[in-house]
Amino acid sequence: MRLQVTFEQLYxxxxxxxxxxxxxxxxxxxxxxIGENTWCREKCAREHRTNKKTGIDAGEDIAEIALMYANAQHALCLFRCKSERLTSMRPSVNDPDVFEEFQNRKPYQYMQICYWKQNDLASAVKxxxxxxxxxxxxxxxxxxLAFYMEQEGYNDKMLVDAQQMKYEASYMNGVKAYNDGDWQLCVNDLETSVKQFLxxxxxxxxxxxxxxxxETFDGVNPEITIITTSIYLxxxxxxxxxxxxxxxxxGHDIESILPTYFDYLHVCYYKLNRGRDVCEAVANSILLNPYNPIMRRNRLFYSRTYKKDDLFKPTDEIVEFHKRYAIEQLFLDFLPPERVDDRLPLDLIIPINDDFDYSAIEKELLSEGECSALSVAAIFETRTAQQKKLMVEVTDxxxxxxxxxxxxxxLTCSPETMNIKCNHQLFVVSIDRSSCGAFPSEPKPNTCSLIFCVDTLANSKQASNPQRIFIK
Structure with missing residues (x-):
């Protein structure tokens, strides 16, 4: 029976x-x-990885049969496992609409009213x-919720997410430790959260x-390769x-969360004098989000500090994640239109080396004259043709x-009053005489600044959080 009908009857x-x-x-x-389904799929996937290697050196026809036989073994493993663990007492969820309702936490929308009717404010809020x-x-x-918060007896400790995942709690604890300057706790919690997230x-x-x-099979030519490709896609x-x-x-979207771990971790490692870990964290962040100007400047700072560029190597775990994500994106982008390259084999070589020209960002971004001209434009809120031209040149x-x-x-001298929201990355460039061309971590009161947004989606399919963490 559908949840809504059951609730309406009870209500x-x-x-x-x-x-x-x-x-x-x-x-x-x-x-x-969900737990039993996942357990069965993990178990059968391990067995399948071993079985599908059989016949790998055989001829094409035999190799195909061997592969399909291994797939059949995988299917039987799943069938038996689910039959044993999902019984009539706790059956499978076969209706996709019901599945989505649970994924979207629909029961909690109903339960809040039931709890309120029972005068259980804490559970209603939760x-x-x-x-x-x-x-x-x-x-x-x-x-x-606004109504509940006005009731006598309410307190903020009632705002609890009953479905919060472990990596979320560890992530928030790690960020809190970062903000509190507890560098060891920051490392412990964020490293734990990375593992939990993966x-x-x-x-x-x-x-x-x-x-x-x-629905993709409606009117489709019933070729086995077409059907299997549609299913796989x-x-x-x-x-x-x-x-x-x-x-x-x-409840807050962080775009792609994985790079943000390393945006925090490199600072925490640095404060603990863990240079090798600093460099790994920076390399991980750049691999996952190569279009973050702040992390590029951090990389330059650490290169000067440690004087060993070979330390900037991403971890094997992050390299494998990045390769898989990039190859999947290639495949997903490949199918819809017909293109010249759709008859070429899939390129499985994903570059992981950092070939960025760091000498280019060693140069001063702005001259004193340019900062002075831009400051005048910001202070007097003028936009002459020459000033507009300079702004375009600096952006380029x-x-x-x-x-x-x-x-x-x-372009402003009151950056603290600006409510600028970037879809992805935001960074600030100072145009004050004392700090001309510097990249402050945050807009400072009574300073003149250029504020940029980086469109990481235009640069890469994998976007990052609008993070502004900078060492120097």
């Missing part, structure tokens, strides 16, 4: 105890379903907040293995989207030196 008769009990049990059963984390624009629940991303990918879009899209799906922490200079698409969003 109609005011059966709040059963309403709460049924929804809590449904959430528990869904979590069990349920409403849990639903809002996944659905931040749901006006009805926003209004309900584990959760793999689980998300396993969950995608039954996300088949059957629908699953791959789901898997590839796991990074974006999991890049939401406490930044784009050329940092190999990125950049947009100048503001």
């Amino acid at each position: 109609k008769y005011g059966n709040w105890d059963d309403c709460i009990a049924f929804f809590l049990r449904s959430v528990e059963d869904f979590d069990y379903f 349920s409403a907040y849990t639903y809002l984390v996944a659905n931040p624009n749901d006006q009805e629940t926003l209004d309900n 584990e959760e991303e793999q689980k998300c990918r396993y969950i995608c293995e039954d996300k088949l879009n059957w 629908s699953v791959l899209r789901c898997k590839h989207n796991c990074v974006k799906k999991l890049s939401r922490v406490n 200079r930044v784009a050329t030196r940092y190999r990125t698409k950049t947009e100048l969003r503001s």
Whole structure:
């Protein structure tokens, strides 16, 4: 039975105890379903990796049969495992609409009302907040939560996400430790969170293995390669989207969360005098998001500090993640249109070496004369033809030196009052005489600055958080 019908029946008769009990049990059963599904897929994937190597040196026809036999073994493994672990007492979720309702935390939207009717304010707030984390624009629940917050007995400790993942909690603890200057705790929590995030991303990918879009077969020529490619593509899209799906922490989108770990970690490592780890973190960040001007300048600073460029090597784990993500993107971009290169083999060579020209950013970005001219334009809010030309030249200079698409969003002497929101990356360039051409970490009061946005999506398919962490 659909959740909405069950809730409406319980609501109609005011059966709040059963309403709460049924929804809590449904959430528990869904979590069990996800956990057992993931366990079966992990187990069978391990066995399949061994079985599919059989016949790898055989002729083409025999190798194809050997591969399909291994696939059949994989299928049987999944069938047996699910039959054993998902019984009539806790069956599979076969309706995709019901699955999406649980993924979107729909039960919590209902439970908040049931709890409120039971005069359980803390649980009502917790349920409403849990639903809002996944659905931040749901006006009805926003209004309900605002109402709950006005009630006697409310306190902010009630704002608990019942579905918060481990990596989210570790991430927030790590960022708090960073802001508090507790560098060792920052490292401990963020390193733990990276590991937890990668584990959760793999689980998300396993969950995608039954996300088949059957609509793609309508009117399709029933060739086996067409059908198998269509099936694979629908699953791959789901898997590839796991990074974006999991890049939401406490209801806030962070675009691609993985590079941001290293935006924090390199500072924490530096404060602990862990030079090798600093360089690895910077290399990881640049590999995942090569269009971050601030991290390029950090890389230049650390090169001068440690004087060993060979230390800037990304970790094997991040290299493998990056290669997989990039190759998946190539495949997803490949299929829709017919192109000249669609008859060429897929290029599996993904560059990981940092070939950026750091000598280009050693040069002063702005001369004293340019800073003076731009400061006049900012102070008097003038935009003469000469000033506009200079602004265009500086924007092009930044784009050329940092190999990125950049947009100048503001020229101002009151940067602290600017509410500039970039889709991805924001950075500031000082035009004050005392710090001409410097990259401050934050706009400072009563200083004149250029404020840029970097469109990382225009540069790369993998975007980063609008992070502004800079060492010097």
